[in-house]
Amino acid sequence: MGKPLIEASKVSKVYRMGDVDVHALRDVSLTINEGESVAVMGPSGSGKSTLMNILGCLDRPSSGGYWLVGDEVSQLDRNALARLRNRTLGFVFQSFNLLSRTTALENVELPLLYAGVSARERHARAHEALEHVGLGERMHHHPNQMSGGQQQRVAVARALVTRPRLIVADEPTGNLDSRTSVEIMALFQELGRSGITLLLVTHEADIARYASRVVVMHDGRVQSDERQTPLRAEPSPAGAEVSP
């Protein structure tokens, strides 16, 4: 299905907690091709969040190599990692992580601000991204004036406004009801069709079915790695969502 976007080779992560070394990841090797949608599953403590942090350039591995779009990122400094997060990656979090007391539009503009995009272009692109996730009407609302589903859609718009290669989603449906979850997954699938790679961390098997590949982690290792035909997310008819 395309070239490798992510290549992790024998990635380990060791945390020091007091006198004890905690091996969060042990020699994880993983290759993800462009356009794939990968669900990472596993019980808590299995290392899936650590893996996501490393693949999302928020953290660096203790050992092993990690190539993102051909660049070795395990040795990059904080500034270079920030640049990668800004240009190549988009994040969606379980708790949305939007700036409060800041409008949806400004939240979506935020990554562009750090990319040094001009105010006019920032505005136009954020506008477009919000239209894309169906929030054209709510651009000037603050997060606390929106439902969870709407907030998560703002977060998706923020993730895709920089036109990233990879979207990393950490339990994106964890705080949403099942119908809203399906909506968000439909949105991700739509992005996938436009060529964006998705890395999804979840513990819900229902959600993992929408991915084209499921990686199960256990005790810091990859337990299983299987490709599947993704279930197509069928969102409820427009307007069915209950506004707050």
Place this chain on the structure above:
Amino acid sequence: MSPLQVLRVAVRALLRNKMRSFLTTLGVIIGVSAVIAMVAIGEGAKARVEEAFASMGSNLLVVLSGTTSASGAHGGFGSMPTLTWDDLKAIRSEASAVRYASPQLRSNQQVISEDQNWATSINGVSPEYFLMRTWPTAMGSPISQSDIETGSKVVLLGQTVVDKLFGSNADPTGQSVRIQKTPFQIIGVLGRKGQSATGQDYDDAVFIPYTTFQAKIQGGLQKFIAGALMISAVSSEATTRAQNQIATLLRDRHHIPIGAEDDFSIRNLTEMASAQQEGVKTLTTLLASIAAVSLIVGGIGIMNIMLVSVTERTREIGIRMAVGARPRDVLSQFLVEALALSIAGGIIGILLGLLAANRLAANFGWPILIRIDVILIAVGFSGLVGVVFGLYPAQKASRLDPIEALRYE
């Protein structure tokens, strides 16, 4: 991010907590306004002292005769006349650093007009006296050299004396007054001079030719000058030189052996003026230093609140880092917030300080002296306070680990 963007983000963050931002800047506001008000007060006091010494006259020296010592009790300077009229002539002709010299013979007497009388100081002087003190006549004519030579019975009145004897704004020129039963013709009135540094009223005096003073007030011609010599140097730098020349000249003329005490004393009024100015300057520095300390305390207040703010906004910092903020973007954001607080405080402080300086100056009747350099220093200093005390919290923010920050509740 462009600096303008950083500023906009910072200002918006500060406006979210308006009350807290205001209270945070209060320390800087008080510090800056205190510095400005204190310096303005100090400058006002200095100007007041300068004014007082300027009205006394410029580059002045006063030569007093020696002391008597009778059975162990020393009289003050001038208690024994040692200066002669020939000394005055010698000073005028031989001391090159001396510009003018005039005797000042003084006595307190009753001045009597037709229907009023007033006790004031009668001064016997030469025409140079008014040049030294830059004291022109407001009405009539000054004492002339021929008045000295003929010992004419003419008098110049100070404004206060005119007010007491003839009423304010009267022109008594041509009328006469009696001093010790001798009628004097009023030839003019001196301009208003005001008060001395010690609060003495310069205008409460009358002036007559010193020859007339000797003949009519003291009685009889004398070899010695029964009073002081007032001398002005050619320039303010030359006052010390003039002082030395006069001392050498007088010691020589009085045949004082080397090592023996002078039988006269010379007071350098310029030195007195600079000593007083020095005192005022010390006071100003002291006041400004205390105010500057309060500015530093204000800076610590900013640091405190910025630290609280960094902790409070840990999650926000995490979000910003996740979407691509580099450590230096976070650093500059918090630094600019601290700077914006301190500079806003500085500007408000300047306005308050100017207001306070104005009110105080009005209360004390001082001239209002606003020093631009002090204002610039105060703003610069408050900016510096912002950078110095904002740096630590900002660094703390920029060094946060994005994962930890995102997890922070």
